[in-house]
Amino acid sequence: MAFAPRFIDGKVFGQDLGKIVCVGRNYARHARELGNEVPTSPILFIKPASSAVDLSKPIDPVRTADGVHYEAELALLIGKRVSRASPSAACEAIVGMGLALDLTHRDVQDELKAKGHPWERAKGFDGACPLTPFVPVKGRFIDWSDLRFSFDINGELCQRGHTAQMLFPVDRLLSEISHSFTLEPGDVVLTGTPEGVGRLPRGARLTLAIDDWLFLDTSSV
Ligand code: ZN
Numbered sequence: 001m002a003f004a005p006r007f008i009d010g011k012v013f014g015q016d017l018g019k020i021v022c023v024g025r026n027y028a029r030h031a032r033e034l035g036n037e038v039p040t041s042p043i044l045f046i047k048p049a050s051s052a053v054d055l056s057k058p059i060d061p062v063r064t065a066d067g068v069h070y071e072a073e074l075a076l077l078i079g080k081r082v083s084r085a086s087p088s089a090a091c092e093a094i095v096g097m098g099l100a101l102d103l104t105h106r107d108v109q110d111e112l113k114a115k116g117h118p119w120e121r122a123k124g125f126d127g128a129c130p131l132t133p134f135v136p137v138k139g140r141f142i143d144w145s146d147l148r149f150s151f152d153i154n155g156e157l158c159q160r161g162h163t164a165q166m167l168f169p170v171d172r173l174l175s176e177i178s179h180s181f182t183l184e185p186g187d188v189v190l191t192g193t194p195e196g197v198g199r200l201p202r203g204a205r206l207t208l209a210i211d212d213w214l215f216l217d218t219s220s221v
Helices: 028-033 087-091 106-115 170-178
Strands: 020-024 043-047 052-054 072-078 094-101 129-131 148-153 156-162 188-190 205-210 214-219
Touching (some): 072 170, 087 170
Antiparallel strands (some): 148 156
16 A cells, blocks of 8 residues: 655645655764764665555564664755755755664574675565654754754654765765666655664664654554
């Protein structure tokens, strides 16, 4: 079933969710915690629309031997077509911001990486992209380089991100993406995860927040 992005006031965005463009290693400390080099240009990959689920409902961490790992990330909802755009023009296409968990089968990803294969089986499976409702940004001043977000499990802080620490800041990242993939209304961009990734437990209380903009208490089954 198609996934329709929603805003925090309950309004549904007019288009179904499209592709989800993600960036790997956009925070230096996270790159290092997984033993990766810090990249000189964004490492991009795409999750299909079929991987999206609503994070305001309990999420299923998927039953596999190793389970799934979470990566909490700032998510941007795109409201108009962006192709080969400048950083400032690309930013104007953002209509919502929220948080996503870029769920990853880390053991599968490690195997794929070792073989030099694409990551889709590790990151594009059904349910691999839980998304919060989006904060509408039209008519609001948002400083994209000064947003703080957090992810807590059972009341314990697991990840804390500050967009000032991104290797490729929001405007540059969107511009760079738009030179490879045209972004369409309903597409979502995940901007990378800070350090603190780990295994997502079952039956846990999950809390996600962006400054004073967004607060969501949810759970895993
Ligand atoms: Zn990620």
